[in-house]
Amino acid sequence: MKQVVFISGKxxxxKSTVVASLSLLVKNKIIADCDVDAPNLHLLIKGERLHSDDYFGAELAVIDSTKCVSCGICRDICRFDAISEKIEIKPMKCEGCGACVLACxxxxxxxxxxxxxxxxVDQTQRGTFSHALLDIGADxxxxxxxxxKENLFAFLNGEDWALIDGSPGIGCSVIASITGADAVVxxxxxxxSGQSDLERVLGVARHFGIPAFVCINKYDLNLEITAEIKEFCxxxxxxxxxxxxxxxxxxKALQLLQTPVEAGIKNIVGEIENIWSRLQIQLGTVK
Amino acid sequence: MKIAVSATGKTMESQIDQRFGRAASFIIVETETMDYEAIDNLATLSSGGAGISSAQSVAEKDVKAVITGNVGPNAMNVLKAASIEIYKAAASTVKENVELFKKGVLEKISTTVPPHFGLGGK
Amino acid sequence: MKIAVLSGKxxxxKTIVAASLAASLSESQYVDCDVEEPNGALFLNPEIIETTPVNVLVPKVDESRCDGCGACAKACRFNAIAVVKKKVLIFPEICHHCGACVIACPQNAISEVQREIGVVETDRNGRFLQGRLNIGEPITIPIIHKLKQSVREDKINIFDCSPGASCTVVQTIDGCDYCILVTEPTPFGMHDLKIAVSLVRKVGMPFGVVLNKAMAGDKTIQTYCKNEKIVVLMEIPFLREIAENYSKGILPVKMDKAWEGKFVRMFSSIVGGIEL
Structure with a gap:
C-alpha cells in the first residue's frame, strides 16, 4: 500500500477538490481527511458509519468548591486570566497548564x-474513509x-492506495499528516503568497526525505508566477x-456537491487523470 | 547492551513504528540475551512535545541506543543529552532490526528535521 | 470601533474584504492578526517604520541550585522540559509561558527570562498594523494580545483574523464590536460558515456575512442567511478579473472606484444598526 498525501501552504x-476527484478515479484505495481544522471531504464523501470515538485533546482545570477557601492564589498566578474574581475557571481562557493545581x-x-x-470512520462507495470534527474554538x-490516520489503517483491508487530504500550513499537524507517506503532492x-507558502511546505517534505510533487491550480490566472513556480521546481x-x-x-459543480468528475468537466478531469498517471510513473507503480 | 525499539505492538514480532515521538510502544531489548520488555508510550496522549516525552521515557530505562524511523530535533537533543545513539530501522519487525543492529549494519542517524519546520513568519 | 473579519477556512x-474595507475608510487601521501567514501587506503596501518585539517569559535554570529531581519536567503539561542524567533541558519554542515549573521547583532554581517570539509592525500613519510570528514558533496568542494592546484606539480597527475557528480566532474577536464572516457559495463555504456562525453566536457578538465569489443563480448562502436571520452585507461576484487582480496583489477597490462606495456603505450599515 502506498500513502499519497496532498498538502498546501494554506x-x-x-487540495480537497483534487482528492475528492481522485477518490472517484483511483481504484482500490482508502481515504482520510487530515485537514482537521477545516475538514471538508466528508461533505462530498458520504457513507455508513463504522466507528466513532471522542477526541480528548485538551485539559481544563476544575475547582472543588468544597475544598476551596477562596484565597485567590490561583488567580494571581494564572497567566491566562482564566480564573474569575469569584474563583471560577473560565473554560474559554484556560490553557490547561496546571500551574493553579501546583499553586493551590x-x-x-x-x-x-x-x-x-x-x-x-465511514464505509463509503469510494472506500473506507477516516475523518474528524473539532468543536468550536478547539485546536x-x-x-x-x-x-x-491510525483509525484509517486499522480498517486497511488489502487496498493499494491511501489518499490523504493533509493539513494546510507547515506546523505540527502537517508533519503528522506526512509522516510515513510515500509521496506528497x-x-x-x-x-x-501562494508561491512562498509552497516553497516552505516543500521544505517540510524535503526534510523528511519524502518524494514531493507539485500541482498548480488555476495556473492560467497568473502565467508569470506559474513560470516562476515551474522554474523553482x-x-x-x-x-x-x-x-x-x-x-x-x-x-458550479461543488455547489451541487459534485466533484469535476461527476460533473463531467472534461478538461479538468483529463488533467487530474494526468496528474495521477504521472504520479504513478514517478512512483514506479506503472511503466 | 540495552536498547529501545519503537514499535506498533508489544512483542519482538511487532512491526517497527516509523514514528519516534508518537510510536505506539517501545520494546526495551537486552541484546545479549534477547530478553525484552514492552512499555506503552504515554507520549501519544500529548498534544505537543511528544518526542521530548518519549525520549525522556526511554532515557529513564537507561538504554544505550534507540532504533526507530524519524526522530525530531527536540527528541534528538534529549537522546543526545542522555548519550543514547539513534539508528535507522531497516527491516520490518523489532526482532529483525535488533539482529541487524547486532551485526552492526544499521545506519546511525545524526541529522534531523528542524522543530515545527518554521511555523509562520516570512 | 473594532470589526473582526473571519472565515471558517x-x-x-477574508483578506480581500478586510483590506478593501480598511482601504475604503479614511479613519481606519488594518490589523493583520493572521500572524502565521500575514498577507495584508501584499495588498496594502504599507511603509513599515516601527517594529516592536513580542516577548514571552520562559524558564531558566540556576544550575548551582538544581539537583536534577525532575519535578519541573513532571509539572510541565506541554513537555517543554526534560530531565536526563540530572540535567534539565528546556525547549522554549513549545513552552506556553505558564510558570508551572517555577512553582513546582522545590529548590527555587527556576527563574524566567524574556524571549522574543515575533514582532508587531506599524506604518507611519497608524493605518496598518501587523503581527508576525518568528519562524519556528508555534504559539500565536501572545502576538494577538500584543496587537490588541497596540491598536490605535482613535481609529476604526479592522482585524483580519487567522482562518478557521481556533482558539486564536476566539482571542482575536474577544472585545470586538462586530464580526464580518466571509464565505463562498460552495458546500465547503457553507459548512465553514456554519462553524463560524456558531463561534460568533457562542461569544455573543453581532455579525453579518460577506459572500465572495457570488454566482448568479445560486442562492444557497442567501437562503441559509435568510432562514437564520443573518444579514448579508455584500456580495462580491465570481469574476476572472477579480481573481487575476488578486493574484497580482490588487484589491477590487483599487481597480474600480465603485467598490470603494460599496465598502463605505457596508460600513455605514454595520454602524447604523445592520439595516441595508
Whole structure:
C-alpha cells in the first residue's frame, strides 16, 4: 500500500477538490481527511458509519468548591486570566497548564481531560474513509491527525492506495499528516503568497526525505508566477505533475456537491487523470 | 547492551513504528540475551512535545541506543543529552532490526528535521 | 470601533474584504492578526517604520541550585522540559509561558527570562498594523494580545483574523464590536460558515456575512442567511478579473472606484444598526 498525501501552504488552494476527484478515479484505495481544522471531504464523501470515538485533546482545570477557601492564589498566578474574581475557571481562557493545581495550598484544583471533538470512520462507495470534527474554538493537533490516520489503517483491508487530504500550513499537524507517506503532492495557486507558502511546505517534505510533487491550480490566472513556480521546481528537482486551469464550472459543480468528475468537466478531469498517471510513473507503480 | 525499539505492538514480532515521538510502544531489548520488555508510550496522549516525552521515557530505562524511523530535533537533543545513539530501522519487525543492529549494519542517524519546520513568519 | 473579519477556512477572500474595507475608510487601521501567514501587506503596501518585539517569559535554570529531581519536567503539561542524567533541558519554542515549573521547583532554581517570539509592525500613519510570528514558533496568542494592546484606539480597527475557528480566532474577536464572516457559495463555504456562525453566536457578538465569489443563480448562502436571520452585507461576484487582480496583489477597490462606495456603505450599515 502506498500513502499519497496532498498538502498546501494554506487553505483554499483546491487540495480537497483534487482528492475528492481522485477518490472517484483511483481504484482500490482508502481515504482520510487530515485537514482537521477545516475538514471538508466528508461533505462530498458520504457513507455508513463504522466507528466513532471522542477526541480528548485538551485539559481544563476544575475547582472543588468544597475544598476551596477562596484565597485567590490561583488567580494571581494564572497567566491566562482564566480564573474569575469569584474563583471560577473560565473554560474559554484556560490553557490547561496546571500551574493553579501546583499553586493551590488546599489541593482543591485538578485537571480533567476535555473532549474537544470526534473521530469517525465511514464505509463509503469510494472506500473506507477516516475523518474528524473539532468543536468550536478547539485546536487541531498532531495528535488528532495521528488518530485519524491510525483509525484509517486499522480498517486497511488489502487496498493499494491511501489518499490523504493533509493539513494546510507547515506546523505540527502537517508533519503528522506526512509522516510515513510515500509521496506528497503540494497543491498551490499562482499568487505571491501562494508561491512562498509552497516553497516552505516543500521544505517540510524535503526534510523528511519524502518524494514531493507539485500541482498548480488555476495556473492560467497568473502565467508569470506559474513560470516562476515551474522554474523553482526544475531547479530543485521537484516534478511538476499538473497544471489545472481556472474553471468556473468547478465552483458550479461543488455547489451541487459534485466533484469535476461527476460533473463531467472534461478538461479538468483529463488533467487530474494526468496528474495521477504521472504520479504513478514517478512512483514506479506503472511503466 | 540495552536498547529501545519503537514499535506498533508489544512483542519482538511487532512491526517497527516509523514514528519516534508518537510510536505506539517501545520494546526495551537486552541484546545479549534477547530478553525484552514492552512499555506503552504515554507520549501519544500529548498534544505537543511528544518526542521530548518519549525520549525522556526511554532515557529513564537507561538504554544505550534507540532504533526507530524519524526522530525530531527536540527528541534528538534529549537522546543526545542522555548519550543514547539513534539508528535507522531497516527491516520490518523489532526482532529483525535488533539482529541487524547486532551485526552492526544499521545506519546511525545524526541529522534531523528542524522543530515545527518554521511555523509562520516570512 | 473594532470589526473582526473571519472565515471558517482559508482561501475564501477574508483578506480581500478586510483590506478593501480598511482601504475604503479614511479613519481606519488594518490589523493583520493572521500572524502565521500575514498577507495584508501584499495588498496594502504599507511603509513599515516601527517594529516592536513580542516577548514571552520562559524558564531558566540556576544550575548551582538544581539537583536534577525532575519535578519541573513532571509539572510541565506541554513537555517543554526534560530531565536526563540530572540535567534539565528546556525547549522554549513549545513552552506556553505558564510558570508551572517555577512553582513546582522545590529548590527555587527556576527563574524566567524574556524571549522574543515575533514582532508587531506599524506604518507611519497608524493605518496598518501587523503581527508576525518568528519562524519556528508555534504559539500565536501572545502576538494577538500584543496587537490588541497596540491598536490605535482613535481609529476604526479592522482585524483580519487567522482562518478557521481556533482558539486564536476566539482571542482575536474577544472585545470586538462586530464580526464580518466571509464565505463562498460552495458546500465547503457553507459548512465553514456554519462553524463560524456558531463561534460568533457562542461569544455573543453581532455579525453579518460577506459572500465572495457570488454566482448568479445560486442562492444557497442567501437562503441559509435568510432562514437564520443573518444579514448579508455584500456580495462580491465570481469574476476572472477579480481573481487575476488578486493574484497580482490588487484589491477590487483599487481597480474600480465603485467598490470603494460599496465598502463605505457596508460600513455605514454595520454602524447604523445592520439595516441595508
Amino acid at each position: 487553505g483554499g488552494t483546491g 495550598p488546599q489541593a482543591a484544583i485538578s485537571m480533567i481531560d476535555l473532549k474537544i471533538g470526534e473521530t469517525y 487541531g493537533s498532531g495528535k488528532l491527525v495521528t488518530e485519524v 503540494a497543491v498551490c495557486e499562482p499568487t505571491r 526544475e531547479k530543485n528537482g521537484i516534478p511538476l505533475i499538473g497544471k489545472i486551469p481556472f474553471e468556473p464550472a468547478i465552483v | 482559508g482561501g475564501t477572500g
